[in-house]
Amino acid sequence: MIERTFPSLDSLQRNVLTALLSRTDAGWRILAKTALPAEDSRSADAFLIGYTGVFALLITDDGPDNETANQILRHAKERFAGIPGPQGRSLAESAIHLAVIGRGAGSARRDGVHWSLTESSLDRIFRRDALHLDKRLVAIIAEQAERRLRGYRSLALQQPDRSPGTEGLLDVTELIEDQLGAAQQRPFDSWLTFLHPQQNAIVKRDYSGPARISGPAGTGKTVVALHRLRHLARLNTGPLLFTTYVHSLPSVIKTAFDRLAPELNGRVEFTNLHAWVRRFLAERDVPVRVDRSKIDTAFSFAWMATREKLQVIEPTFDYWRTEVDRVIKGRGITTLGDYVAVPRRGRLLRLDANQKALVWDLYSRYQRELAEREVHDYNDLIELGRAELAERPLQTPYAGVVVDEVQDIPLCGLRLLKDLAGDGPNRLLLVGDGQQQVYPGGWRLSDAGIPVQGRGEILRVNYRNRAGVLGFARRFDATNRVDDLDGADGVALRAAESASEGGATETWRGTSGELSDALVEAVRKLPVRRDHSALIVFHHKDLRRCADILRQAGIPTLALEHYAGAADGKLKIGTVQRAKGLDFEAVLVLENAHESVTGGQAEEERRELRGRQHLVAATRARDFLWWGVLDDSTPKQAEKPTEAEGDCIHDMPISWCSLCRRPPPGVLSHGYRTSGGNAYHNDPDCTWLRKGQGRAHRQGKNVHDVTRLAWGSVTPGELEPCEFCCSPEWMKRHGH
Template identity: 30%
Template sequence: MPHLAFDIGFCTELHKLQADVKKGVFDAWQRFQVRTLTQLLADPGLHIEKLRNARDPHIRTIRITGFWRGVVLAPESGDTFVLLKVLPHDKAIAWGVKQRSSINTVTRAVELRDAATLDQLTPPHEEKTEAPSESRLLAHVSDGELASLGIDADTIRRARTLTDKEQLEAFAPFFPPDQCEVLQYLAERISVEEVWRELVAHRVPAGGTGAVDETDYDTAIRHTVSRILLVTASEELHDILDKPFSAWRIFLHPSQRRIAYRPSYSGPAQVSGGPGTGKTVVALHRVKHLLAHLRDDERILLTTYTNALVTSLRSGLTALVDDEQLRDRVDVMTVDAFASRVLTTAPGQPHRRAIGGAEEERRWTRAAEAVQYPGSAQFLAQEYKHVVLAQDLRSREAYEAADRAGRGSRLTPALKPHTWRAFEAFTSGLEADELRTYLQTSAEAARVLTDNDTGTGPPYRHVVIDEAQDLHPAQWRLLRAAVPARPDDLFIAGDPHQRIYDSKVSLKALGIKVVGRSTRMRKNYRSTQEILAWSTALLLGRPIDELADTATAESLLGYRSALRGTGPALHAATDEATELDALADRCREWIDSGVNPSDIGIATRFKKTGDAALARLTAAEIPARRLRARASDPDDAVSIGTMHAFKGLEFRCVAVIGVHDGALPFPRAITPEDLDRLQHEADLLAERCLLFVACTRARDGLYVSWSGEPSSFLTEAGVRVSPA
């Protein structure tokens, strides 16, 4: 029976199609389900048509609607067709005639390239390239090494003309995607061995030895699990068509699947990677894998940093795990909520409300005044967080002997007792009012679990942690105590480049060793390469500490997107009112172009800026709501929230507004350099990461605006700050 499979590139563009076109795709798929190949070829409704002057006779078109056509790979052997693209009639033909398919002799997968455009690009480079061959981009890699990584002769010939990474980026949209990814890794001087291990090895099918029949497309399609999705049930296809990005939750890239469904890890395991690389999806699939092997009465904790992310994780888990009883064995909550639960259910623990933010700052000021501390309240708060709570120091003697490495302020031995008295004034004041800070709650909960003498043991068999980069050592101690130290105890997903709080952690010092069980993902599946490159410029050259203890800093080298599109639009306004008017115009343009309001997000540094944006959009009759929506808010509405609240979320189009001098970096968020040089640098980096996080929430469209002078982060990154 014939089948219509789907190229994963088509799935990522589904959100751009109108409802009648999606229905046409479903109808075409159904025809393949009920007709023989002979009937399909003769079906006037489907109208499978060869293309004149096509680079590849296997590329044909099918009718989707009266105006739209699908471009398919129609192999001569076998009966599985692959839908590659859906476009208006003339554009579909123009795109289809330029494509050429082939079978990779290493991975044995079907590949597609824009042969016509490559033929246009290559001769000018061959003629104009005067640099000697040894100075060209891939001179350090031999033809044999390239071939062993699945680079075919045609691509090798073209790649040898390139002299820098910018030229490779110009060719990238037209090369076969898997081959291009290999070339991009090699261009970053990542070793051949590492490229094989990270990219190629898991693409080679089991038993993949011997000669490859480069005409056997039927077998090759079955081997192309990294790009071709074979849908066998109408319900599954409806889900993909109705919720386009759910395709990424149903379909894992082989490198991601290898991490998520590894039978077992001998201890804590970590996956890191930039925004959009699929860390959260991998974590969710890991939960699904672990659920399948739980014994009676065992439970899993799936935890993250914010309530918004908890909601997202619950939604993702529901999509992945159909069995409600099985899902109920997973507790999904923030680390703060878990800490509170531990203390609430522990016998003999006093009830205390958790505080933070401005209320905590006021109490530090009060404590400094109470003991007439000669330094600042800000210093006391940071010292308590980064030394006392981080190292779980419980006495003055322990504090006076503590290692203050990482603190950029000098503290004389004579001043340490006075500092401890300020800590005591702060904590005793909280106790008198039946209060705790959020980090104190985690620290106390960790002690309760560690000192547990009830014989019940830790409450979980597995703990899976998402957005791990912002957790404080006290929170890590709590999570370490929540699960016995044994295989598959902790699964950690995080990205140091998205660290927007100033927690400094040594996992090894906390008893969490991931050496040999750590994987870094470099391929972005969310944002276009153009958006990603622009956003990455905000952080390039800034040292980022890894989560694990290694000799090297975290790097963005090799971080690439699988998607292509347009770069961000920039807008400079004279004042806030003009900026908000332009925002309303931009949102209206997105909506008029077919973007659902719920697929638009607006990120701001301050809540008051978001309030002003909400009022302006409402006045323009554009449905809008706060990120934490109320029951009365419209469902299909633009979401508005702070950059902190946008962490871990994604939207088709994102507007980042108010990126002006005085907002990013925000002076009140920056420790004065003369108070603590290292903390000053850490605070500046956190503000940079905050902007990076906000910009990388966008899939297709990014809009960045400011009024007055632009943020120094933009100008320092070399961003062109004149109006787009």
């Protein structure tokens, strides 16, 4: 057929087209120039459309220079841009592959913006690990492209049947809706090819300085970042960096990016922040020693010397370790005066100057203990990297730096990344969501000297979680303690638009004695493959307990820190910190119901953090979520009747008791306020609360943090319930 259609082809072109033609009986589609060999080198010889994406093909032994390659890509983008995809999305320009196929028996190579293949390595296009489109959507793309491409013709061993009356776009919508369901069977999938128009615009946008992508869980922030990395790689030849605070995330993201942009393998570095600094310092022969056990020992000795006074303020060891790690060292504070003056964002327990002096003594002793053991902690590592970078900048600077899950990076890390990216357009992209912060504390981007006003993007449509899973996740009270856009309004998960119907959730509650049978049964009844599923917990002791149960049941598992995105037949298990940025078809979550009930501000802070961690865990699930609660309370405790409405269990007049005083109708027992405001809000993302903050920011006034409080702690008459979110209608709408 090829010889009859194109009698003047050389042997390379004939062999390649013949090999590609053999794939059309399996649903692949080929659009080839009607005049081959072609004299015009500014467009592709052929387009291949199939289960691994859209490929512009140039069949020649002479690879194109960058200018010609970009001309071919521009032509492909112009013809394919706007082809419709699921739920209002369209084919992304950054998803089009350019492959140059030559003679020989060499392996696939990466040459700038194109993928260099040979006849013997042509099968790389059809690799199974890159499959993400189905047959029906392949047909949609091909039929749309055929209408748009002049001078090209379709080649097939057997032309697909077309029923009468199916011309035009009348049948496209039905096929697209079916494709959405098919695409959600696998991670990432069609998101590698299709983006929402807003997402596609972000990929191509030219930013004059640092930019920020925020949005609730599941809105495609990381996918947009990967497409933007490919876009940037096609604009320049410099190295690119993708980094994050999460240890387990870079290897999984690299696997996805290799599917999206196989020609760029090696151009983009994927690593977590601490690993990058370690390698950088090692290359510069800067001595650094990070030893986790010795770090723990150093802090323990410092704590023993100071705990008597600090426990009066807050008794828990972890609270003060976090204060040193995330507030003092995480912010790069080196003097007591600076510590006294700094706003402790995200910390609800207020400390006066005398109390901060006690904390400073803990910090000072900790520093001495580290020095005596000749070790550095992780904040020291970052500060050493920043000092070395200032003294000797990189010889070849990064052309672009993308930072994912930015909300969990300490302030000193943000400053390092700012220095690493340098000044200039399109150099630094920050991606994250303050509602998904799984470590204590908070900051503003301006604290790190990173201005993003006018360059902040907010994504609002959740594509990951099916409606049933999303509805379950929305119940969690996840307070945003990171000011993502320095005063601009954000979007909480409960306000995100849902793009996907269906989804199922199951709940279980029981004791430690009942956990083994319940967990094993839940795993064995999973509606999807186990290696597409994960178990997430919140405490290491629960992780060890679950791992033992699964091992004794003969269920193979893989720790999330070792997961790289490949299918291996094993259930993934880990803490919520390790699960950040990942998603699975099915997720099992085990929550331990035991909580402190001190009722203090530090306890409120811990509950806020746990609410964010619960939201993160729930939104890792795409189709199915099993939520287990481990509750070892005694039957007497569990069945204790609620006190009468007018009684105070502390033998006080109920109007005096902050723990027992009941809120009025339409008001939740715990809500939100700003220190400068006079309203009590049920919703931390209330439109009127955020508008007030935005107005203060625009007027140059202080923008106060949103803080969580109990209605019972409000002095009568001090605050008025918000008319917008404190109403019976709001309560009913949100399931209260």
